[in-house]
Amino acid sequence: MNALQFSRTGDLAALACVELPVPVPADGEVLIEVKAAGLNPSDVKNVLGRFPYTTLPRVPGRDFAGVVVEGPQALLGKAVWGTGKEPGFFRDGSHARWLTLPASGVALKPAALSFAQAASLGVPYTTAWDALQRSQVNAKTRLLVIGGNGAVGSAALALGRVLGAQVLGAVRRPEQQQALAADGFDSIVLGQPEALAGQVDAHFQGAADVIFDTTGFWLPASVAALATWGRIAIIAAPVDGQVQLPSLALYRKGGSVVGINSLLYDCQACAAMLDQFGRFFDQGLLALPTGLVESPLSEGLARYAEVNEGRSDKIILMP
Structure with missing residues (x-):
């Protein structure tokens, strides 16, 4: 062969x-x-x-x-x-x-x-599905997806919307924002890290319950944009694997960080995930x-x- x-x-x-x-x-x-x-x-x-x-x-x-x-x-x-x-x-x-x-x-x-x-x-959607499930996203969740234009980020926005969450994407460039708007998603254009909390508050009229950072660079800034008892899901890190986390602010909010790694799941576990969200395509709830x-x-x-x-x-x- x-x-x-x-x-x-x-x-x-x-x-x-x-x-x-x-x-x-x-x-x-x-x-x-x-x-x-x-x-x-x-x-x-x-x-x-x-x-x-x-x-x-x-x-x-x-x-x-x-x-x-x-x-x-x-x-x-x-x-x-x-x-x-x-x-x-x-x-x-x-x-x-x-x-x-x-x-x-x-x-x-x-x-x-x-x-x-x-x-x-397979990989983008099972990764996004795992992040949303382990971060407990539901119909009451205010969900921010950083890197919403990427394969995993766009999957998270689509799945979050099916789950009934209020979804907001975050991207680097205006043309990426326009592309998300064409798909019916609100988004913000990322600027300085210290401005993120204000941008999120302006959209949600409050902080985000779940922040999914698909880029590996926004974990410290996400803490300020996080609601009480909020969760930050991450799938990437800087090249050296290190980040300075404002732990005082995180624990005062009761916040938590959830690591997402698709390579923790064998084929049987992934097949179960595919069955769970695959039906949304046949139901017309997810775009092809x-x-x-x-x-x-x-x-x-x-x-x-x-x-x-x-x-x-x-x-x-x-x-």
Whole structure:
């Protein structure tokens, strides 16, 4: 089968297009014909060696959508989608023609989503869903999403709206604000960190109950914009991993910081999440993804390089 594979880490020259045998599913597993696979920044970082627990040689790729061709009778011929911490790290991933996974680690694909659309959502939407769930977002929540124009941030805004929260995005540039407005989301343009609390208060007429910082740079400023008993969810940090936290102000508010890491969840846990929010697409409550760039798997090396250089389009590899 056609696949991308790396046998060492450190630079993208380690990645190659190869021919591999079709994998054989073990007991309790399914063989999936991959129809589309998402390319995430974490896939690129994996080849670069940012995840020391990755076993080699390895086919990368976390997100996928495809059809089950071997496995339990109930899943044969079914369109499925999935993601998780194992593919691409501890077992071969989705950037290949075929993929094996535990049968309990796949979810039925929402009918409203094409294979490419489904493959674009795994990591961003499970990350956003986990952040909202663990931060206890509900219909009474005033939710601020910093970096609301990014893949995870836009997913958090969309899911927050479905959950009934009052949602507000925060972006760097006016054109990003205009893009969110076109999708029906209010937003603010970030300025100086000390101005954030006033900007949030002006919109919510009070502080935010939950602040989801997807950028890694706004944790200290978020404390001032946080309501009593509020929660700050984070998925990123500065390069050195350090930040100066105004802990006095945080504990006086009874506030808490929630760390969000999608690589804590195996395929089974992710399948449960996909089932939970996937129904929103079939119910018409979540907009279908647009602007995807579909690319043949044979051009995957070039696509990896583009993502490494900062390309922001969502790239879907088509085996």
